[in-house]
Amino acid sequence: MRIERAQMNPIISPIHVTPSSPEMQVVSAFNAAAVSWEGETLLMLRVAEVPRNVADDEVAVPIVAHVDGSAHVEVRRFKRNQPGLDTSDPRAVLFNGEIFLSSLSHLRLARSKDGYHFAIDTKPALFPTEPYEEYGIEDPRMTVLEGRVYINYTAVSRYGVAVALASTSDFVTYEKHGIILPPENKNVVIFPERIGGRIVMIHRPATTGLGGQQMWLAYSYDVLHWGQHTPLMGKRPGMWDSIRIGAGAVPMRTDYGWLEIYHGVNDEQGYCLGAVLLDLEDPSKILARSNLPFLIPEAEYERTGFFGNVVFTCGAVVTEVEDESVVRIYYGAADQYTCRADIDLEDIIDSLHTPAVLVRPPVNLNEVPYPTGAACPIGE
Amino acid sequence: MRIERAQMNPIISPIHVTPSSPEMQVVSAFNAAAVSWEGETLLMLRVAEVPRNVADDEVAVPIVAHVDGSAHVEVRRFKRNQPGLDTSDPRAVLFNGEIFLSSLSHLRLARSKDGYHFAIDTKPALFPTEPYEEYGIEDPRMTVLEGRVYINYTAVSRYGVAVALASTSDFVTYEKHGIILPPENKNVVIFPERIGGRIVMIHRPATTGLGGQQMWLAYSYDVLHWGQHTPLMGKRPGMWDSIRIGAGAVPMRTDYGWLEIYHGVNDEQGYCLGAVLLDLEDPSKILARSNLPFLIPEAEYERTGFFGNVVFTCGAVVTEVEDESVVRIYYGAADQYTCRADIDLEDIIDSLHTPAVLVRPPVNLNEVPYPTGAACPIGE
Numbered sequence: 001m002r003i004e005r006a007q008m009n010p011i012i013s014p015i016h017v018t019p020s021s022p023e024m025q026v027v028s029a030f031n032a033a034a035v036s037w038e039g040e041t042l043l044m045l046r047v048a049e050v051p052r053n054v055a056d057d058e059v060a061v062p063i064v065a066h067v068d069g070s071a072h073v074e075v076r077r078f079k080r081n082q083p084g085l086d087t088s089d090p091r092a093v094l095f096n097g098e099i100f101l102s103s104l105s106h107l108r109l110a111r112s113k114d115g116y117h118f119a120i121d122t123k124p125a126l127f128p129t130e131p132y133e134e135y136g137i138e139d140p141r142m143t144v145l146e147g148r149v150y151i152n153y154t155a156v157s158r159y160g161v162a163v164a165l166a167s168t169s170d171f172v173t174y175e176k177h178g179i180i181l182p183p184e185n186k187n188v189v190i191f192p193e194r195i196g197g198r199i200v201m202i203h204r205p206a207t208t209g210l211g212g213q214q215m216w217l218a219y220s221y222d223v224l225h226w227g228q229h230t231p232l233m234g235k236r237p238g239m240w241d242s243i244r245i246g247a248g249a250v251p252m253r254t255d256y257g258w259l260e261i262y263h264g265v266n267d268e269q270g271y272c273l274g275a276v277l278l279d280l281e282d283p284s285k286i287l288a289r290s291n292l293p294f295l296i297p298e299a300e301y302e303r304t305g306f307f308g309n310v311v312f313t314c315g316a317v318v319t320e321v322e323d324e325s326v327v328r329i330y331y332g333a334a335d336q337y338t339c340r341a342d343i344d345l346e347d348i349i350d351s352l353h354t355p356a357v358l359v360r361p362p363v364n365l366n367e368v369p370y371p372t373g374a375a376c377p378i379g380e
Numbered sequence: 381m382r383i384e385r386a387q388m389n390p391i392i393s394p395i396h397v398t399p400s401s402p403e404m405q406v407v408s409a410f411n412a413a414a415v416s417w418e419g420e421t422l423l424m425l426r427v428a429e430v431p432r433n434v435a436d437d438e439v440a441v442p443i444v445a446h447v448d449g450s451a452h453v454e455v456r457r458f459k460r461n462q463p464g465l466d467t468s469d470p471r472a473v474l475f476n477g478e479i480f481l482s483s484l485s486h487l488r489l490a491r492s493k494d495g496y497h498f499a500i501d502t503k504p505a506l507f508p509t510e511p512y513e514e515y516g517i518e519d520p521r522m523t524v525l526e527g528r529v530y531i532n533y534t535a536v537s538r539y540g541v542a543v544a545l546a547s548t549s550d551f552v553t554y555e556k557h558g559i560i561l562p563p564e565n566k567n568v569v570i571f572p573e574r575i576g577g578r579i580v581m582i583h584r585p586a587t588t589g590l591g592g593q594q595m596w597l598a599y600s601y602d603v604l605h606w607g608q609h610t611p612l613m614g615k616r617p618g619m620w621d622s623i624r625i626g627a628g629a630v631p632m633r634t635d636y637g638w639l640e641i642y643h644g645v646n647d648e649q650g651y652c653l654g655a656v657l658l659d660l661e662d663p664s665k666i667l668a669r670s671n672l673p674f675l676i677p678e679a680e681y682e683r684t685g686f687f688g689n690v691v692f693t694c695g696a697v698v699t700e701v702e703d704e705s706v707v708r709i710y711y712g713a714a715d716q717y718t719c720r721a722d723i724d725l726e727d728i729i730d731s732l733h734t735p736a737v738l739v740r741p742p743v744n745l746n747e748v749p750y751p752t753g754a755a756c757p758i759g760e
Contacts, residue, residue: 099589099590131611132611135590156590157590157591158590158591159590159591159594159596159611160585160587160589160590160591160592160594161587161589161590161591162609178607178608178609178610179607179608179609179610180607180609181562181609182561182565182583182585182596182598182609183585183587183590183591184564184585184587184588184589184590184591185562203562205540205562205563205564206587206588207540207541207563207564207586207588208564208586208587208588209479209540209541209564210479210515210536210537210538210539210540210541210563210564211537211538211539211540211541211563211564212540214539214540216539216562218562219605220605221605222605224607224608225599225600225601225602225605225606225607225608226605226606226607227558227559227560227604227605227606228558228559228604228605229542229558229559229560229561229562230558230559231511231512231539
């Protein structure tokens with residue numbers, strides 16, 4: 001299998017992005033949703049910003065606050081030597097057990113004819129304005145469904161990490177639809193067509209105990225209200241997706257099934273990309289699953305950055321090149337850059353082992369050494 | 381305010397309940413949903429059972445397993461002195477970081493003419509049969525909505541702690557509708573009538589970081605698919621509901637607003653009951669909230685049992701006595717017994733302070749000392 005990183009990677013760097021205000025500085029432009037739209041490739045970038053003018057002895061966190069009913073960015077400052085302050089994770093600032101994010105993310109549109117060179121809007125497409133978005137909006141996915149573009153994203157606030165939805169029909173005006181999945185949840189992808197009359201999503205709740213992090217399906221008739229939540233697949237001890245998993249690109253219809261490119265994390269390799277193939281008629285049926293990832297953080301821009309050893313996709317676009325279907329994977333590298341890698345669709349399919357190893361936490365308790373086995377799937 | 385515990389409390393004890401099979405022993409009959417139905421008071425009890433015939437040097441956990449497509453109870457056994465085994469919490473068995481429940485719960489119907497003396501069915505009404513119920517089904521609430529009785533309950537499995545729904549129109553046959561809220565979530569109550577055309581619930585997600593445990597609203601058109609998730613209220617540092625909160629009884633329509641009896645936990649008093657009053661037209665508006673609980677574990681059967689210092693309600697019934705509305709609160713005591721306490725509706729209303737103290741995590745960050753204040757609501 002050959003995966004071809006774009007030679008001009010990273011195709012978008014923070015330096016390319018105009019800050020949302022003169023007081024802010026762009027530190028990351030990454031984890032972009034991707035869609036083919038009227039002959040162009042459109043990316044919806046996650047743009048992370050930090051405050052300018054922070055003294056050397058200070059730590060500053062940006063928050064969306066509401067004054068007189070209107071939202072604006074407010075900066076909270078801590079002395080770097082303040083007892084109780086923990087900045088060991090570059091993504092967060094912990095203060096006496098409270099959690100803040102070190103940057104504030106919004107969503108920004110970028111357009112391209114060739115899928116490499118993008119014109120990036122100078123203004124945000126979607127900015128955190130709601131109380132449930134006060135720490136930012138992150139990691140969008142875009143699904144074109146029945147003529148409208150649905151943009152789901154992670155909404156972060158004191159209320160938790162939840163899944164919110166917006167939509168547009170023209171990429172000029174956007175409508176926010178509120179929270180569609182309560183905390184703690186992220187990594188949602190909505191299928192691009194109804195299956196059996198219903199809209200389908202994959203989501204990834206996180207729990208404090210039983211369950212841990214697993215990928216689930218949910219179903220809807222109107223894209224706003226979701227039910228029939230069904231466990232889909234869990235992590236696999238000892239494999240590339242042993243520590244974390246979550247859906248990545250919006251599922252792609254192929255002749256073989258729904259192809260879902262997802263991320264997995266293990267201690268050695270960090271955030272990698274692999275795939276799972278789901279039955280076209282019943283996506284709760286797993287047909288095959290990568291036993292090895294096909295994209296691993298290896299390039300310098302993937303290994304070093306805001307948060308290193310990460311390749312993470314929120315969108316891919318399929319194009320036809322000389323009778324071959326090529327998947328252009330847009331992905332975030334090191335939580336800082338936007339990159340592209342191309343891979344033949346057939347190569348991905350060929351790489352999937354059938355049957356998949358430990359496709360899901362087994363339903364039949366007799367199928368695995370349990371509870372004495374080390375591979376017990378609870379909490380995995 | 382006078383709250384009157386039934387003199388015959390506990391009105392239902394485990395000894396009153398026939399085991400679901402000869403191999404099992406009932407250890408708790410508690411946390412019952414309650415509803416007035418055709419002139420009777422119906423309780424849907426949570427019945428917790430443990431395996432019989434466990435040797436002194438053994439610990440046994442009951443699990444629902446599937447063999448040849450049918451569910452049956454299977455017992456897993458550990459040697460009590462096995463390294464890695466932790467039985468310090470009577471509700472759970474931890475083994476090398478994996479979580480099992482020490483008992484298996486199902487739901488059982490009980491009927492009464494006077495609300496004190498209950499005839500308890502000898503067979504379960506709802507038994508855990510689904511993969512997402514393998515560790516049991518717990519803490520039901522019943523809502524009569526447009527002629528049908530909806531029973532939501534906590535479904536526990538390796539997939540997490542989720543909210544499932546069943547329904548009945550006759551308490552003879554029941555239909556299961558699957559998971560309506562993904563993990564981690566519990567303490568769901570569905571309002572007994574539509575508000576503005578929509579069905580409304582209160583739910584209580586739990587998160588690993590931001591958010592912690594807060595009560596949320598959600599909305600539905602069909603009771604199966606839920607959306608428009610909206611934060612409702614959080615815990616209050618230093619008060620009776622500082623550590624945990626969750627909805628209890630199904631909301632009751634009063635002249636003053638929707639009366640919701642909920643549980644709060646603090647270190648000193650354990651699980652207590654208080655109330656919150658929500659606007660009739662817009663239940664996201666909090667009108668008043670108990671600054672002190674009105675039911676505290678004080679009786680012997682509340683302080684000592686399977687898990688002591690707990691009063692916990694899943695249902696209450698309003699009756700008219702000499703022109704007074706009396707709320708009969710059915711509640712679980714010490715995670716073992718079912719009890720009843722009566723309180724005048726007007727007394728509850730009078731006890732609610734207006735305005736409520738720290739009704740919810742404030743939206744305006746300027747309203748509270750934040751983030752330097754000790755009472756910062758994030759994670760609360």
